[in-house]
Amino acid sequence: MDLNGLSDPYVLVTLLDGDGKSLQPKPDQTKTIKKTLNPIWNSTFSYSNESSATQNCMLVQFEVMDWDRLTSDDFMGYAQLPLSEVVDKYASNPDVASHKFDLDMKRRPE
Numbered sequence: 001m002d003l004n005g006l007s008d009p010y011v012l013v014t015l016l017d018g019d020g021k022s023l024q025p026k027p028d029q030t031k032t033i034k035k036t037l038n039p040i041w042n043s044t045f046s047y048s049n050e051s052s053a054t055q056n057c058m059l060v061q062f063e064v065m066d067w068d069r070l071t072s073d074d075f076m077g078y079a080q081l082p083l084s085e086v087v088d089k090y091a092s093n094p095d096v097a098s099h100k101f102d103l104d105m106k107r108r109p110e
């Protein structure tokens with residue numbers, strides 16, 4: 001959080017394997033939303049199911065960062081979504097085009 005009580009959050013999205021290792025050369029990144037504590041990114045990232053990263057993905061990790069102009073960006077928290085939950089939800093409602101997932105943000109790895 002910045003001195004003004006707000007943050008400039010963006011999210012790094014990373015596909016992880018079963019050991020929690022990144023499957024991408026670098027994470028995907030949302031745009032930065034300046035001076036807010038209630039960001040809405042509305043970002044879309046596409047992953048081909050033919051890529052080895054997608055095929056080996058077990059978790060999708062979302063790391064929320066605070067962009068800072070003069071210092072390195074601050075880590076704010078993270079959440080992980082098991083891909084099995086996504087598959088289960090779509091399998092149980094195949095006619096629904098999109099689904100919502102509730103994610104619990106954590107401050108540090110457990």
Ligand SMILES: [Ca+2]
Nearest residue numbers: 002008067068
């Ligand atoms: Ca900041």
